[in-house]
Amino acid sequence: MNLLDIQSLSGGYDKVKILNQVSFQVKPGEILGLIGPNGAGKTTIIKSILGILPPIDGEIKMLQYNIKEDPLEFKKRIAYVPEVPLLYDEMTLLEHLEFTAMSHGLDKETFEKRMMELLKIFRLKDKLHHFPNSFSKGMKQKVMIMCAFLYDPSVYIIDEPFVGLDPKATKDFIDIIKLKREAGKGVLMCTHVLDTAEKICDRFILINSGIIEATGTMEELRKYAEIEYGSLADIYDRLVSDSE
Template identity: 50%
Template sequence: MSLEVKNLVGGYSQIPVLKNISFQVEPGQIVGLIGLNGAGKSTTINHIIGLLRPQQGTIMIDQVSLQQNPQAYKQSLAYIPEMPVLYTELTLREHLDLTIMAYKLNRQQAWKKAERLLKIFRLDNKLDWFPAKFSKGMRQKVMIVCAFLNDSNYYVIDEPFLGLDPLATRDLLHLIAAEKKRGAGILMSTHVLSTAQTECDYFILLHAGKIKAQGNLAKLRQQAGITSNQLDDIYFALTEEDRYDE
């Protein structure tokens, strides 16, 4: 059982951005998706969450594809986008109610969890606020709270730390660690390599739509051919020679 991307070719037009990429996210594993801007990270994520249809290859969650069973696929997956997407006409309370209905959660149990999450992210006194009153960081916190309402099997998290203050970043990392301990698989795209090194068990380095390297830190170091244990150094060693070929 896993989130499995196999031989994926895809993108936004007939010319593919992703060129035959394959990887897995196992239960209880945090996988870091790293790469330069334009490497294909967001395109990969958009295929996984169903915004794009693969030109070739398959994406399966616990051996079920989006095409085979859309409800089961979506029920197993939670997504935190890089840019918060909120409805201007809905209050924070109404956003949470909408999420509860979308996931078909028990309302009483879900609100009990919501109250705990709202307190963690210091939003518990803002339930009747509209998005126009929220800062970028507060909007991101709303997306985080909504995503963690459901005990999903897998989380796809795209650049989650942009706009978050240090306290919120710490709280999010604690949540991710708790979900990992529960057995959830997490795919996290991030440019914050120091955090990726600390939190991730496995890494996928995308470059120009292809997987340049993947594995744990020791395997990436071996592929880079260097002795440093720092993900920054490994990343630069693997990508430096290609920066001028684009």
Template identity: 85%
Template sequence: MNLLEIQNLSGGYDKVKILHGLSFQIKAGEILGLIGPNGAGKTTIIKSILGILPPMDGEIKMLQYNIKEDSLEFKKRIAYIPEVPLLYDEMTLLEHLEFVAMSHGIHRKVFEERIHKLLEIFRLSNKLHHFPNSFSKGMKQKVMILCAFLYDPSVYIVDEPFVGLDPKATKDFIDLIKRKREENKGILMCTHVLDTAEKICDRFILISSGQIEATGTLEELREYAGMKEGSLGDIYDRLVRDGE
């Protein structure tokens, strides 16, 4: 089953078109890797899905909800982990989590159960009453992960999630998104860490110059690139270089 469907999406900023007729889907129980060089359009895709940039053309649908017609219901079903953590200096870690819980209507008992597990996983239990201006980059990223996994959306969008995370936190995060895949959630993961993406993603979309250069499983990308045993990094290097 498709959770998120992108159909003939064109978009950009003002009159500058960056995306040119993209179509792809995120399936239930799938981690989809979004890869491509800087300036290829990956951030524009994410902003379009989040409703930050209205599409110039095409459709974005979450289950039966269209982002143009059912924006609120659409956005309720997405959790987003940005590359750069966005936190309030005047709110403690606990207040951030309570704010997310309140805005998504999470019952207090459910909140306490979920947050206890997440705090334990990412070793932040002793930071509940601390302010984020005292946190390291990695700790701030962990807070964003906690906020995203506190509620229960259909699709998770994660943008360069490994930046700033230590090896233990990286493993914990990967285990968490694998668990969500087993729960039939969809995950769109934008990353330049190709060796990690190769190990955990089910399919890939390679974006170049606002268009889909290639899409499919690792085996399908190998066949497309003519590299029978090539790594994702090797395939990326060939297709992006040839595309340029």
């Protein structure tokens, strides 16, 4: 069974259609890269999956749960890392983590174990009682990542995760994503960092103007784009340029 199943999704704002009949799946143990230019519809896809933007048409399912029929059960199984960190100025790092744990029903022992692991990985233990207004953008991004990986969803939705992260934090983050893949979780990652996406993603969706131009592994995309040894950037340039 697919973890996330999108069928014939059309969506937009004020009845202006941005997505047109988009279909794809996120499988267990898979990192799926969502690639496309600005305005292609990536944000609309993410907002539709998160339940922020009701779809004009189509179906969104997480395992057996349909977002329209079982929104709470659906959303329990998603963790989201946004492009722009969203933190509360009046809450410390610890309070952000405690709030996340409480919201997702983590018991104290599990919470403390995972919290300490994440604090060590991202080297923020000494910031536990600090407020976000003293954090750099990269540190704020680390807090968002820690909150998302504190609990145990089925699918991680990750939007431009590398913005603001230093090289060490980027490597640590990629290592965590790979561990989640090995544990059978699904990852939908939207990014413009194509060289990194090429190294870590199992499959890709190339979207432009609300339509999926191509989907598949690197080998499948190379055949489709007729570029035998091309990089993901080469494929992107060929397919997006040809469709504009």
